[in-house]
Amino acid sequence: MINQLLGLPEHPGYIFLTITVGGLLLFFTLAGLSYRLFFLRSRFHPDYAPDDAGNRREVREAIKWSIISVLGNAALVAPIHYLLATGHGRLYTDVAEHGWPWLLLSPFAVLAVSETSIYWVHRGLHWGPLYRHVHDKHHAFKVPTPFVGLAFRPLDAFAQGIPHHILAFLLPIHIGIYLVSLFFVTLWAVMIHDRVSFVRWKGINFTGHHTLHHWYENYNFGQYFTVWDRLMGTYRDPEVAYDDLPEGIVVRAQDVLGRVAEGVGS
Numbered sequence: 001m002i003n004q005l006l007g008l009p010e011h012p013g014y015i016f017l018t019i020t021v022g023g024l025l026l027f028f029t030l031a032g033l034s035y036r037l038f039f040l041r042s043r044f045h046p047d048y049a050p051d052d053a054g055n056r057r058e059v060r061e062a063i064k065w066s067i068i069s070v071l072g073n074a075a076l077v078a079p080i081h082y083l084l085a086t087g088h089g090r091l092y093t094d095v096a097e098h099g100w101p102w103l104l105l106s107p108f109a110v111l112a113v114s115e116t117s118i119y120w121v122h123r124g125l126h127w128g129p130l131y132r133h134v135h136d137k138h139h140a141f142k143v144p145t146p147f148v149g150l151a152f153r154p155l156d157a158f159a160q161g162i163p164h165h166i167l168a169f170l171l172p173i174h175i176g177i178y179l180v181s182l183f184f185v186t187l188w189a190v191m192i193h194d195r196v197s198f199v200r201w202k203g204i205n206f207t208g209h210h211t212l213h214h215w216y217e218n219y220n221f222g223q224y225f226t227v228w229d230r231l232m233g234t235y236r237d238p239e240v241a242y243d244d245l246p247e248g249i250v251v252r253a254q255d256v257l258g259r260v261a262e263g264v265g266s
C-alpha cells in the first residue's frame, strides 16, 4: 500500500527496500538533528565530550546496531506489509469507508492497544533468557544518546514494533493514521533517548523516565505513557534525586532556556 502510493511494485523485495531506505533516512535525520542540537558542544549537555574516545565508540556502536536493526526488522516486517498491501489487513484509503467519527476515534484505539501490548512485550524482554539473547544490546547503553533510539537486535526491534503492525489486521486503520503512527514512534524513540526533557507531566513516558529505564533497567517499561508502570508498580519518578544517579544525566529544557534568557537579559 505504501509502495502503491510511491508508485513502486507491491513486491516483498521492493517493500523491504522501501522500509529500509525510509527507516534509515527518517531515523538518521531525526537522530542526527537531535545529536547536533543537544550534544555537540551544546548548552543542554555541557559536560558531554563528543570527541572523547569512549563517547565516539558508543555513538559508533549505537549507529551500527541501528543499521542492523532497521535492516533486520525490514526483512521480518516485509512479509507482513506484503499481506497488508495485498488486501489481507484492514488498512483503508477512503475516509468514507468508515466515516469521520471512526477516523478521529481510531488514533485513541491505536494508542490504547499499542501502549498495552508494548508495555507487556517490553516487560517480557526483560525476562532472563530473552533479556540476554534479545534485549541486551539496547541496554548496553547505560547513559543514552539519540542514536540509541533504534539500537536493537533485529528480533528486539521486531518484537517491539509488532503491535503496530498487528493492529492493522485487527482494526480498520486509515493509511494516513498508520503512517503518522510509524513516523511518531520513530520520533519518540529518538526523543526519549536525548535526555532533554521538555515535558514534566508524570503521565507521559518522557526522556526522564526512559533514562531511568536505562540506568535501573526494571522500571518505566511504557511507550508513550506511564499508566501501566503505575498500575503494575514498575514506575520510577525522574523528579526524585537518586543517590546513585549521576547528576545532570537528564536536563530540563526550561532550566537551560531560562539561563540562556537570563544571560541575554543581563
Ligand SMILES: [Zn+2]
Pocket (backbone or CB within 6 Å): 122, 126, 135, 139, 213
Ligand atoms: Zn528495556
Ligand SMILES: [Zn+2]
Pocket (backbone or CB within 6 Å): 138, 144, 148, 193, 210, 214
Ligand atoms: Zn531505550
